[in-house]
Amino acid sequence: MGDFGIKDALSSITSEALLEALAVIVAASLLILMVQKAVPVLAAKLSGKPRLYLLASVPLFRLLVIVLTIIVVVPILVEPSFENMIAIFGALGLALGFAFKDYANSLIAGIVTLYEMPYRPGDWIEVNGRYGEVRSIGTRAAEIVTLDDTVIVxxxxLLWNTLLANGNDGTDNLMCVAEVFLDPNHDVGRMLGLFRDAIFACPLTKTYQPVLVTVAAREAGMCYRLKAYPLEPREQARFISDLTARAAEICGDEGVPMVSYPYLQAQKA
Structure with a gap:
C-alpha cells in the first residue's frame, strides 16, 4: 500500500492548494518572526520575574504556531482521510529519519526541552564550559550570550549526554560568589564580619535573600567566599567586581595582604 497510498494522497494537490498552503506558512512565519523580535525588546524594559515569564513564552508560542500551521496546511494539501494521513506522515517520518538524522535528534530534544524546561530564555546556564544567558530557544538549538557578549549556539x-548547570532556573535569584585569598596571619572572625557588612553595603545586593561569607584554609592562603544575590542576574559581573573591590579596600584598611594563587605557584616554582 506504500507507494500507491502516497500517490493517492498526493493526487488531490493542486496549484491553488499549494498557493493557499504557502500563504498560510508565510503568515505563520511572519507571526513567529514578529513575536521573536518584539518580545525580547519588551522584556528588556522589564525586570524580575515578569521579564523571565515573558521571555519563556516565546518558544511555547512558536511551537503552538507551528503545530496549528501543520494542522491547517495538511488538510489543504491532502484529503483528510485516515489512509492519506498514515501514508503522508509515514513517508515524511521515514524521509526525515534518514536524511536529517542529526537534525531530527536535535528537534526531538528541542521538544523535550520545551516540555521539561531544563532552561528557559533568561536563565543563566553553563554547558560544556560555556556560560551565558539563554537569549532564545529554537526548534533545533538554543542561543546563549556570554558575559563577554559572545553569542553561542x-x-x-547535547541534553542527552551533557551536564547542564542552571544558575537561576526560571527565577530572578542568581547566587554570585566573589573569592579573595588572604595571608593567613590575621583575625579571621573580624574579617568575616567586615566582609559580611561589605556585602550589605553594596547597592546591588538583594538584601532579603541569604548573605553568607565562608572561609577555608587553602594552599594559596585563607580563601574567603562572599556569597550573595544581585538585584538582577544581568548585574552579576558588576556585582562580583564591586564585592571584590570592597573586600580589597577592607584588606587595605586592616593591613591584611591579599595573595594571588598563580603568584604563589610561580614563587614555589
Whole structure:
C-alpha cells in the first residue's frame, strides 16, 4: 500500500492548494518572526520575574504556531482521510529519519526541552564550559550570550549526554560568589564580619535573600567566599567586581595582604 497510498494522497494537490498552503506558512512565519523580535525588546524594559515569564513564552508560542500551521496546511494539501494521513506522515517520518538524522535528534530534544524546561530564555546556564544567558530557544538549538557578549549556539541534542548547570532556573535569584585569598596571619572572625557588612553595603545586593561569607584554609592562603544575590542576574559581573573591590579596600584598611594563587605557584616554582 506504500507507494500507491502516497500517490493517492498526493493526487488531490493542486496549484491553488499549494498557493493557499504557502500563504498560510508565510503568515505563520511572519507571526513567529514578529513575536521573536518584539518580545525580547519588551522584556528588556522589564525586570524580575515578569521579564523571565515573558521571555519563556516565546518558544511555547512558536511551537503552538507551528503545530496549528501543520494542522491547517495538511488538510489543504491532502484529503483528510485516515489512509492519506498514515501514508503522508509515514513517508515524511521515514524521509526525515534518514536524511536529517542529526537534525531530527536535535528537534526531538528541542521538544523535550520545551516540555521539561531544563532552561528557559533568561536563565543563566553553563554547558560544556560555556556560560551565558539563554537569549532564545529554537526548534533545533538554543542561543546563549556570554558575559563577554559572545553569542553561542547550543544544539538541544547535547541534553542527552551533557551536564547542564542552571544558575537561576526560571527565577530572578542568581547566587554570585566573589573569592579573595588572604595571608593567613590575621583575625579571621573580624574579617568575616567586615566582609559580611561589605556585602550589605553594596547597592546591588538583594538584601532579603541569604548573605553568607565562608572561609577555608587553602594552599594559596585563607580563601574567603562572599556569597550573595544581585538585584538582577544581568548585574552579576558588576556585582562580583564591586564585592571584590570592597573586600580589597577592607584588606587595605586592616593591613591584611591579599595573595594571588598563580603568584604563589610561580614563587614555589
Amino acid at each position: 547550543i544544539p538541544h541534542s
